[in-house]
Amino acid sequence: MRRLLFLLPLAVVLALVGALAWPILEGRDPRALPSVLLDKPVPAFDLPGLAADTGGLHSDELSGRPVLVNVFASWCAPCRQEIPLLVQLSAEGVPIYGIAYKDEPAATRKFLAQLGDPYRGVGVDRDGRIAIEFGVYGVPETYVIDGAGRIRHRHVGAVTEDVARRTLLPLLEELSK
Amino acid sequence: MIAELGHVALTVALMVALLQATVPLWGAARGDTGLTGFARPAALVQFGAVAIAFGALTHAYLVSDFSLVNVASNSHSAKPLIYKLSGVWGNHEGSMLLWVLILALFGAAVAAFGGNLPDGLRARTLAVQAMIGVGFLAFILFTSNPFERLSPAPIDGNGLNPLLQDIGLALHPPMLYLGYVGFSTTFSFAVAALLEGRVDPAWARWVRPWALAAWTMLTAGIALGSGWAYYELGWGGWWFWDPVENASFMPWLAGTALLHSAIVVEKRGALKSWTVLLALVAFSFSLLGTFLVRSGVLTSVHAFAVDPERGMFILGLLAVAIGASFILYAWRAPSMEGGGMFRPISREGGLVLNNLLMSTAAATVLIGTLYPLALETVTGEKVSVGAPYFEATFVPIMVPMILALGVGPLLAWKRGDLAGALGRLWVAALAAVGIGLSVLYLRGAPVGAAIGFGLAVWLAVSVITEWAERVRLFRIPLGQSVARALGLPRSAYGMSLAHLGVAVFIMGAVGETFFSSEVVRFAGPGDRIEIADRTLTFEGVINRNGPNYEAEVGVFVLPSGDRLESERRFYPVEGQRTTEAAIRSRPDADVYAVLGEPAGDGRWTVRIYVKSLVMWLWGGCGLMVLGGLVSLADRRLRVGAPGPRRASWRPAHAGVGDAD
Numbered sequence: 001m002r003r004l005l006f007l008l009p010l011a012v013v014l015a016l017v018g019a020l021a022w023p024i025l026e027g028r029d030p031r032a033l034p035s036v037l038l039d040k041p042v043p044a045f046d047l048p049g050l051a052a053d054t055g056g057l058h059s060d061e062l063s064g065r066p067v068l069v070n071v072f073a074s075w076c077a078p079c080r081q082e083i084p085l086l087v088q089l090s091a092e093g094v095p096i097y098g099i100a101y102k103d104e105p106a107a108t109r110k111f112l113a114q115l116g117d118p119y120r121g122v123g124v125d126r127d128g129r130i131a132i133e134f135g136v137y138g139v140p141e142t143y144v145i146d147g148a149g150r151i152r153h154r155h156v157g158a159v160t161e162d163v164a165r166r167t168l169l170p171l172l173e174e175l176s177k
Numbered sequence: 178m179i180a181e182l183g184h185v186a187l188t189v190a191l192m193v194a195l196l197q198a199t200v201p202l203w204g205a206a207r208g209d210t211g212l213t214g215f216a217r218p219a220a221l222v223q224f225g226a227v228a229i230a231f232g233a234l235t236h237a238y239l240v241s242d243f244s245l246v247n248v249a250s251n252s253h254s255a256k257p258l259i260y261k262l263s264g265v266w267g268n269h270e271g272s273m274l275l276w277v278l279i280l281a282l283f284g285a286a287v288a289a290f291g292g293n294l295p296d297g298l299r300a301r302t303l304a305v306q307a308m309i310g311v312g313f314l315a316f317i318l319f320t321s322n323p324f325e326r327l328s329p330a331p332i333d334g335n336g337l338n339p340l341l342q343d344i345g346l347a348l349h350p351p352m353l354y355l356g357y358v359g360f361s362t363t364f365s366f367a368v369a370a371l372l373e374g375r376v377d378p379a380w381a382r383w384v385r386p387w388a389l390a391a392w393t394m395l396t397a398g399i400a401l402g403s404g405w406a407y408y409e410l411g412w413g414g415w416w417f418w419d420p421v422e423n424a425s426f427m428p429w430l431a432g433t434a435l436l437h438s439a440i441v442v443e444k445r446g447a448l449k450s451w452t453v454l455l456a457l458v459a460f461s462f463s464l465l466g467t468f469l470v471r472s473g474v475l476t477s478v479h480a481f482a483v484d485p486e487r488g489m490f491i492l493g494l495l496a497v498a499i500g501a502s503f504i505l506y507a508w509r510a511p512s513m514e515g516g517g518m519f520r521p522i523s524r525e526g527g528l529v530l531n532n533l534l535m536s537t538a539a540a541t542v543l544i545g546t547l548y549p550l551a552l553e554t555v556t557g558e559k560v561s562v563g564a565p566y567f568e569a570t571f572v573p574i575m576v577p578m579i580l581a582l583g584v585g586p587l588l589a590w591k592r593g594d595l596a597g598a599l600g601r602l603w604v605a606a607l608a609a610v611g612i613g614l615s616v617l618y619l620r621g622a623p624v625g626a627a628i629g630f631g632l633a634v635w636l637a638v639s640v641i642t643e644w645a646e647r648v649r650l651f652r653i654p655l656g657q658s659v660a661r662a663l664g665l666p667r668s669a670y671g672m673s674l675a676h677l678g679v680a681v682f683i684m685g686a687v688g689e690t691f692f693s694s695e696v697v698r699f700a701g702p703g704d705r706i707e708i709a710d711r712t713l714t715f716e717g718v719i720n721r722n723g724p725n726y727e728a729e730v731g732v733f734v735l736p737s738g739d740r741l742e743s744e745r746r747f748y749p750v751e752g753q754r755t756t757e758a759a760i761r762s763r764p765d766a767d768v769y770a771v772l773g774e775p776a777g778d779g780r781w782t783v784r785i786y787v788k789s790l791v792m793w794l795w796g797g798c799g800l801m802v803l804g805g806l807v808s809l810a811d812r813r814l815r816v817g818a819p820g821p822r823r824a825s826w827r828p829a830h831a832g833v834g835d836a837d
Contacts, residue, residue, distance in 0.1 A: 002511060003507070003511050006450070006506060006507045006510050009454060009506060010500065010503040010504060010507050013461070013499050013500055013503055014500070016465075016547075017492060017495065017496045017499075017500070019547065019550065019551055020468065020492055020547075020550070021489070024488045024489055024492065025489075075335070075750075076335060080327070080331060081246070114329055115329075
């Protein structure tokens with residue numbers, strides 16, 4: 001009986017570890033910030049392109065099929081980190097559109113020339129107005145838009161291999177059905 | 178190149194730690210002094226290697242080497258030098274490296290100052306310390322390498338969160354880590370004792386300085402963090418019951434209990450298995466804190482980047498370290514009872530009460546911190562347990578604690594005389610009731626405030642009474658009292674100072690909670706703002722630029738002519754705004770002014786607080802830290818001092834100086 005008492009701390013620890021492991025194993029993100037615009041249509045916008053001769057980005061381009069919209073900036077290190085993965089996804093056929101957030105077009109061009117350009121189209125959001133309409137907290141953020149042009153998911157922070165394979169791609173696939 | 182050197186040094190440290198974790202254990206089991214002797218040099222080399230790695234990362238920050246991901250993400254060439262330096266630990270990877278550096282530092286300290294420890298105990302302690310090191314070095318090398326390169330390197334870095342560009346952040350994490358990683362030492366001692374199957378008063382005497390050192394630094398670290406929140410976050414709060422604050426507070430509570438129960442082991446040979454358990458628990462709380470901050474399972478202002486892989490790794494480390502030590506505990510502890518008997522009313526009894534209340538408090542905080550997590554796991558509901566829960570549960574536990582704290586030091590060992598002790602505390606009781614009633618009736622304050630001030634005064638006067646009893650003030654000629662006062666051991670003064678610190682702290686906490694006022698309004702240049710019998714004149718806003726920010730400065734003038742300048746800073750690199758409150762501190766109250774948003778018509782939103790007795794909060798923490806330091810300076814406790822007197826562990830002046 002007395003021995004059992006000395007096992008008590010161990011039991012508490014085991015229960016604790018189990019309780020702590022659960023959310024991680026479930027892949028739950030406590031900081032998931034569901035977009036206020038979830039399931040709402042993307043805000044209407046018409047952004048200029050990176051150079052005078054390249055097209056910009058119009059909100060109509062985002063509907064028709066499920067796409068990713070990535071809000072990025074050349075001055076942000078996590079963006080730099082996620083670009084190679086986005087380039088790879090793009091090569092696999094995932095349509096990705098970019099919104100260059102509060103950035104010099106020249107700096108954005110250099111950034112994409114250096115690291116690769118994963119975007120089907122890039123709109124320049126110099127003053128960050130459109131990003132605000134999306135509800136952007138900070139860059140990078142990535143949105144999943146369905147075929148009807150509605151925002152279906154929002155990811156805050158750099159896209160990692162894990163996030164792409166476990167969340168974004170399955171969702172895109174489901175939406176294309 | 179230097180970064181690669183740092184990476185290599187980390188790898189070397191891991192190898193050395195692996196050897197240090199195994200060879201001495203084997204040696205101790207076989208009684209081979211050649212092998213146990215390996216522990217000390219290994220601990221020193223391991224520390225040296227980690228120090229080189231830390232130096233390499235610091236170098237990268239100082240020269241702004243943006244080819245490192247870590248530096249590029251968290252630093253910027255235009256940052257002031259001090260924040261380039263503090264940026265080293267202002268991020269996940271760097272702070273982990275600091276964690277390991279301090280872990281190795283404590284190992285090296287045990288190796289360097291533990292000359293008088295028995296060979297086997299020292300070898301086992303250092304081996305356990307190295308096991309923790311192996312876990313965390315592997316964690317850094319495999320999941321959080323601070324030396325990862327970025328190619329091509331960006332021209333400039335991303336900057337450091339402006340909230341963290343503050344002298345408070347430069348000091349708070351290192352101090353906090355010294356505290357809670359410091360409990361790794363007591364953990365290692367406890368595991369070593371379990372391995373040996375022997376806990377005796379000598380063991381308690383070796384452990385106590387380490388517990389005291391860790392506790393002192395943790396107290397200072399928490400106070401610095403609280404101070405940072407108070408002046409940097411801009412709304413005048415000093416404790417938020419945020420999960421991460423709780424994470425640092427739980428080891429503090431367990432550590433406080435440990436400090437006190439170790440006294441009973443040392444003096445009376447009782448409470449052995451309980452003390453060992455507390456030593457394990459204190460460090461377990463430190464590990465839990467590390468996990469909570471870095472796994473992202475809880476939302477907090479302090480949380481680092483969410484990364485499930487890292488979370489699992491730390492959880493694994495936590496499960497192995499705590500699980501293994503508790504298995505060992507369940508196996509070995511039942512056979513280590515015995516020791517002096519004592520009555521419930523006695524010094525030991527008082528310390529047991531302290532331990533029960535401290536543990537209950539720690540459990541309360543633990544439940545409040547983890548409850549949202551558990552609830553979300555079970556029902557998927559998101560809740561937030563906030564200050565109301567903690568105030569409703571934690572504060573009532575502190576009331577009997579403070580009452581008992583006044584009496585405890587006056588009780589004798591083995592069998593105390595409660596009536597006699599209370600009889601000697603009549604002054605304290607009278608003062609407490611007097612203060613309580615006068616606050617209640619003269620100032621019309623709430624009952625809570627009266628009780629709070631009453632408790633603080635009770636404790637303060639009790640502490641002074643206890644000291645006066647010791648030096649027999651006014652009972653023997655003053656000269657003799659002075660001689661006695663000079664002759665008291667430093668540990669006795671340490672105790673008195675720390676307990677007095679608690680009283681002063683309570684004054685501050687109660688004053689701030691019940692007697693603060695707040696005004697939020699629009700103000701244009703020349704407007705006068707009335708608050709709590711004070712009048713501030715708002716002079717308007719001027720522009721001023723700092724080294725890496727632009728600021729709008731709101732100027733407030735007090736009748737005394739004191740100027741308060743609150744800044745709204747914009748950091749272009751990070752694209753973030755911060756607010757710098759302007760604070761004028763006086764013993765009775767702080768005047769705290771914050772410049773808010775412009776209203777558009779030339780007026781500004783301004784927030785003015787008058788916060789009562791805030792200086793007492795910091796003063797109280799300062800006294801506790803001072804008490805810890807004074808006690809550490811006691812000859813009897815000085816690190817390594819026990820040695821030759823091992824056989825006769827009972828202190829020479831058991832009658833007088835035993836109240837630490």
